Amino acid sequence: MSTxxxxxxxxxxxxxxxxxxxxxxxxPAGFPDLQGSIDAIKVMVEHGCDIIEIGLPYTDPVxxxxxxxxxxxxxxxxxxxxxxxxxxxxxxxxxxxxxxxMTYWGPxxxxxxxxxxxxxxxAGGAGLxxxxxxPDFGQEWIAAADKHGLDKVFLVAPSSTDxxxxxxxxxxxxxxxxxxxxxxxxxxxxxxxxxxxLVARTxxxxxxxxxxxxxxxxxxxxxxxAAHADAVIVGSAFVKTLLEAPDRETGLRNLAALTEDLAAxxxxx
Amino acid sequence: MxxxxxxxxxxxxxxxxxxxxxxxxxxxxxxxxxxxxxEELTVAYNExxxxxxxxxxxxxxxxxxxxxxxxxxxxxxxxxxxxVRILLKREDLNHTGAHKIRNVLGQALxxxxxxxxxxxxxxxxxxxxxxxxxxxxxxxxxxTVYMGAVDTRRQALNVAxxxxxxxxxxxxxxxxxxxxxxxxEALRDWVASVDHTAYLxxxxxxPHPFPSMVRDFTRGIGDEARAQCLAKYxxxxxxxxxxxxxxxxxxGLFTAFLDDADTAIYxxxxxxxxxxxxRHAATIVAGGSGVLHGARTYVLQDDDGQTxxxxxxxxxxxxxxxxxxxxxxxxSGRATYEAVTDAEAMxxxxxxxxxxxxxxxxxxxxALAGALxxxxxxxxxxxxxxILLINLSGRGDKDMGTALDYFNLGEPTGETx
Numbered sequence: 001m002s003t004x005x006x007x008x009x010x011x012x013x014x015x016x017x018x019x020x021x022x023x024x025x026x027x028p029a030g031f032p033d034l035q036g037s038i039d040a041i042k043v044m045v046e047h048g049c050d051i052i053e054i055g056l057p058y059t060d061p062v063x064x065x066x067x068x069x070x071x072x073x074x075x076x077x078x079x080x081x082x083x084x085x086x087x088x089x090x091x092x093x094x095x096x097x098x099x100x101x102m103t104y105w106g107p108x109x110x111x112x113x114x115x116x117x118x119x120x121x122x123a124g125g126a127g128l129x130x131x132x133x134x135p136d137f138g139q140e141w142i143a144a145a146d147k148h149g150l151d152k153v154f155l156v157a158p159s160s161t162d163x164x165x166x167x168x169x170x171x172x173x174x175x176x177x178x179x180x181x182x183x184x185x186x187x188x189x190x191x192x193x194x195x196x197x198l199v200a201r202t203x204x205x206x207x208x209x210x211x212x213x214x215x216x217x218x219x220x221x222x223x224x225x226a227a228h229a230d231a232v233i234v235g236s237a238f239v240k241t242l243l244e245a246p247d248r249e250t251g252l253r254n255l256a257a258l259t260e261d262l263a264a265x266x267x268x269x
Numbered sequence: 270m271x272x273x274x275x276x277x278x279x280x281x282x283x284x285x286x287x288x289x290x291x292x293x294x295x296x297x298x299x300x301x302x303x304x305x306x307x308e309e310l311t312v313a314y315n316e317x318x319x320x321x322x323x324x325x326x327x328x329x330x331x332x333x334x335x336x337x338x339x340x341x342x343x344x345x346x347x348x349x350x351x352x353v354r355i356l357l358k359r360e361d362l363n364h365t366g367a368h369k370i371r372n373v374l375g376q377a378l379x380x381x382x383x384x385x386x387x388x389x390x391x392x393x394x395x396x397x398x399x400x401x402x403x404x405x406x407x408x409x410x411x412x413t414v415y416m417g418a419v420d421t422r423r424q425a426l427n428v429a430x431x432x433x434x435x436x437x438x439x440x441x442x443x444x445x446x447x448x449x450x451x452x453x454e455a456l457r458d459w460v461a462s463v464d465h466t467a468y469l470x471x472x473x474x475x476p477h478p479f480p481s482m483v484r485d486f487t488r489g490i491g492d493e494a495r496a497q498c499l500a501k502y503x504x505x506x507x508x509x510x511x512x513x514x515x516x517x518x519x520x521g522l523f524t525a526f527l528d529d530a531d532t533a534i535y536x537x538x539x540x541x542x543x544x545x546x547x548r549h550a551a552t553i554v555a556g557g558s559g560v561l562h563g564a565r566t567y568v569l570q571d572d573d574g575q576t577x578x579x580x581x582x583x584x585x586x587x588x589x590x591x592x593x594x595x596x597x598x599x600x601s602g603r604a605t606y607e608a609v610t611d612a613e614a615m616x617x618x619x620x621x622x623x624x625x626x627x628x629x630x631x632x633x634x635x636a637l638a639g640a641l642x643x644x645x646x647x648x649x650x651x652x653x654x655x656i657l658l659i660n661l662s663g664r665g666d667k668d669m670g671t672a673l674d675y676f677n678l679g680e681p682t683g684e685t686x
Contacts, residue, residue, distance in 0.1 A: 059444065059576040060561065062456045063300045069443060081573040105298050106560045110574025132298050132563070136285075140292070157302035159463065164304065179302055183461035 007098035008174040011050045012209045021226035021266040026235030028055035029088040030080025031071040038091045045095045047256045048263025056103035063131045065186035067236045093124030102129040117144035127151025135171035169206035181215040186236030190215035199228045219265030226269020286477020288597035295593035297476040306463040311478040335370045341497035352648035353655040367663030368518045369400035375486030377404035380467040387411040390469040391455040393448035394585030395427025397471030402436035412436040415455040417447035420584045445578040472515025473592035476563030487521030495525040506658040508533040510640040514586035516595045518662035537639030539581035540608030550579035551608035552591040561590040582611035583631040613638040630663030
């Protein structure tokens with residue numbers, strides 16, 4: 001077992017040294033199947049993703065749109081559960097990109113919060129992104145993450161008050177996830193007029209890097225956002241590329257091209 | 270029927286929505302994007318309930334429009350059969366045919382007060398959807414109702430009613446295409462529309478403040494029943510019973526009696542094909558602690574915390590979670606929860622129709638079946654004057670399609686005279 005703790009910080013340092021934003025790529029574990037997800041993420045790392053988010057497939061993903069939900073359902077139908085997600089983390093962490101898990105809370109609580117944190121750290125995972133846990137209801141996770149040196153990535157949204165942004169950034173480690181749109185993943189394009197003030201309000205409270213996600217699907221959008229944020233986060237566009245490909249080989253080829261487009265985007269920003 | 274010592278505790282949630290102490294049951298497990306809306310709702314709700322004008326407007330709408338207080342009817346034929354006094358709280362006689370109208374009138378009135386113009390709702394059996402569409406029409410609000418595609422087929426009449434009332438009904442095809450998926454889709458809508466839209470949550474579940482708010486808007490059921498029972502019989506009931514899906518009618522009945530130690534409280538969950546078969550919706554009886562739809566509560570889930578699809582002949586009970594206050598009442602021992610199978614419920618459905626001339630909702634038939642299972646024990650312990658009060662939460666018109674299939678009705682078999 002490797003132990004690669006808190007490496008998102010190093011990824012951000014590298015990006016900062018190159019005077020650019022980082023590119024964070026998301027894919028659900030087990031989509032299109034267990035090995036397929038590992039192969040796809042390898043392509044994403046090789047073609048420019050600095051940090052990887054691995055989705056833990058869940059039956060009730062309230063913040064995900066139809067694209068990611070369909071992929072997660074396919075993974076669930078393939079029998080992917082928490083144990084396999086940790087296997088994917090271990091395989092992917094070995095590619096060298098810091099690897100976080102994005103998960104709804106139900107499966108973590110069922111697995112056991114402390115045990116999940118310990119096993120994630122042992123698998124080389126860098127931390128968790130928790131879309132349905134805010135710091136004020138996440139004390140158990142915060143304690144476990146602190147004990148195991150894991151990143152705690154909480155979300156801020158355009159609707160967040162300044163007080164809540166301050167509370168959230170004070171609890172966050174690794175980076176802060178700024179939701180670019182009031183909506184679910186993969187449905188609405190990010191609007192820079194909404195993103196920029198949110199990033200500015202967030203940065204006013206913290207030195208922790210701020211990543212922007214939800215509603216980003218191409219290099220041009222990535223460039224616009226990279227001018228304001230420390231990282232650009234892309235999920236549905238990667239998933240859609242694989243979902244729509246006629247075969248596995250084409251899917252991986254298109255995935256490589258999309259990653260390169262986005263990686264170029266964060267370098268233009 | 271043994272009397273349990275009452276724990277020294279509060280039954281209410283704390284200011285963060287925890288029932289039974291911090292971290293126990295309830296809370297708010299929600300995307301940050303919705304937290305501002307939930308906090309706005311919490312503040313608006315607390316202020317509204319402290320405003321006599323709002324409370325009066327709510328109560329006036331209940332009396333003038335929704336036809337409450339509903340009667341407390343002594344089912345004399347059933348009482349004779351079972352040897353105890355069986356009282357039915359006739360929520361089926363409310364406007365729109367169920368207790369649901371109480372909750373939506375409260376929430377829609379609050380929506381107006383908050384200056385929002387659109388409401389969304391989720392529905393299983395369609396009762397909450399019909400009530401929401403009704404309240405939206407009454408208060409002049411746009412209305413969208415999310416309903417699992419499976420449920421739109423088994424409750425087609427209620428879909429037509431919602432459309433007639435001006436609501437847009439969206440069939441949800443994802444997941445199990447039932448109530449839980451309708452809630453997921455309504456939450457997704459809300460994330461994107463929260464600036465002008467209120468979510469009329471249909472049951473006493475979900476993130477804080479919904480469990481407390483829905484309870485308070487429906488608690489008139491129990492307040493009325495308690496007063497009616499005292500006025501008519503001079504005593505409190507020995508036992509009260511209600512069906513539990515998400516648990517709104519049950520918590521509406523139970524709340525008035527929580528501090529009455531001599532009144533036993535029973536919730537009856539949907540046992541489907543039988544708890545042992547795995548095809549059921551008996552969340553408290555056979556589920557475990559988990560997080561679903563924004564609250565920690567009892568959830569039907571597998572070993573990995575993935576939600577298991579529930580099953581019930583009643584679309585309104587077909588939900589793999591339950592309101593967190595019920596979780597607390599069960600964990601504390603204040604209320605007892607048991608499962609009633611589809612077959613038992615349908616037997617009670619037919620029995621009430623033929624004995625009292627009342628066709629109940631299949632949801633309510635679960636409460637009836639469970640209560641009638643208790644009745645002989647109550648009669649043996651306390652005699653014929655013992656009072657068993659059952660919440661008849663809705664009427665069965667919407668369920669005639671299910672009854673037609675189940676009992677093979679609609680083919681006249683009688684011969685001409």
